[in-house]
Amino acid sequence: MSGSVDRSKFEGEGHGEPSAVGDIVEWVARGIIEGRLLPGDDLTSVDLAKRFNVSRTPVREALFVLSREGLVDWSPRRRPRVSAVRLQDVREIYQLRAILYAEVSAAIVEHASDADLASLSDAHRRLAQAAEQGDVDGYFWGNVAFRDEELRVCGNGIFKEVLDSMRMRTNRLRRLSTSLPGRLQRSCADHQRLCEAYAERDGVLAAALNRSIVLGALQAIEQAWDHAPLTTRRR
Structure with missing residues (x-):
């Protein structure tokens, strides 16, 4: 995903599955940017873990990154979803x-x-x-x-x-x-x-x-x- 995600922020020490976080961030971000994932779409950790064949830990880390970047709405006690834009x-x-x-x-x-x-x-x-x-x-x-x-x-x-x-x-x-x-x-x-x-x-x-x-x-x-x-x- 050229130019869209700085993978170095998601890889390296501290991650048991270092490349997985960047892979998930990249896939979800590109889907949102290119319009395949739309506002309100659920982003379940179970589905993403199956897609990338990883545990739920890197999925949660990736969703946290996407939430911080404004692409995902992850409110308390609610599933993470693709965010809307004002x-x-x-x-x-x-x-x-x-x-x-x-x-x-x-x-x-x-x-x-x-x-x-x-x-x-x-x-x-x-x-x-x-x-x-x-x-x-x-x-x-x-x-x-x-x-x-x-x-x-x-x-x-x-x-x-x-x-x-x-x-x-x-x-x-x-x-x-x-x-x-x-x-x-x-x-x-x-x-x-x-x-x-x-x-x-x-x-x-x-x-x-x-x-x-x-x-x-x-x-x-x-x-x-x-x-x-x-x-x-x-x-």
């Missing part, structure tokens, strides 16, 4: 991302080498190929990789730390926006203009474009919210 939370997340990515772009223009800018252009070419093929998941994960490359190139560890802390819940929203009608082509064209601003080393333009990209995705989500599969389903 539109107000979406707006607050995207408003913060818009501010941060504008600063990321300014830092990229200031610090990036020619090789760094070429790497960003290569990442965009992969986006363009997925967009041309109408491959929503391919484009989405390619966009995750593009954003990761931006954070690497900008060289600001605090920006990366803050944006990584929202990664799972943000990817859930980003996957939704990518899947909306017309969004692949629009997003691809916007990222092309962003790469051109980087190449021209125009920090003001790059910051404005990146802010616009984030807020444009928010606007698309807002317009589709009544039909978006992110609120709790009726049972």
Whole structure:
């Protein structure tokens, strides 16, 4: 699951089944992000333990991680379930991302080498190929990789730390926006203009474009919210 889960947080000392926690987190998170697991779906430890052929201990640890990341609702005396999303939370997340990515772009223009800018252009070419093929998941994960490359190139560890802390819940929203009608082509064209601003080393333009990209995705989500599969389903 490229770009979506930092497996190093779930592996290593302290786990009797070290890789199992990361495997479960990855499988459940990807299912939620890509829409195969929907708000209100039960996530029983028995079923997950059978699927991964492990004890219930790593399952509980994985569900705790997913709860902490905002993807799972695990209330006292209730089964863990895929969490719902509030539109107000979406707006607050995207408003913060818009501010941060504008600063990321300014830092990229200031610090990036020619090789760094070429790497960003290569990442965009992969986006363009997925967009041309109408491959929503391919484009989405390619966009995750593009954003990761931006954070690497900008060289600001605090920006990366803050944006990584929202990664799972943000990817859930980003996957939704990518899947909306017309969004692949629009997003691809916007990222092309962003790469051109980087190449021209125009920090003001790059910051404005990146802010616009984030807020444009928010606007698309807002317009589709009544039909978006992110609120709790009726049972």
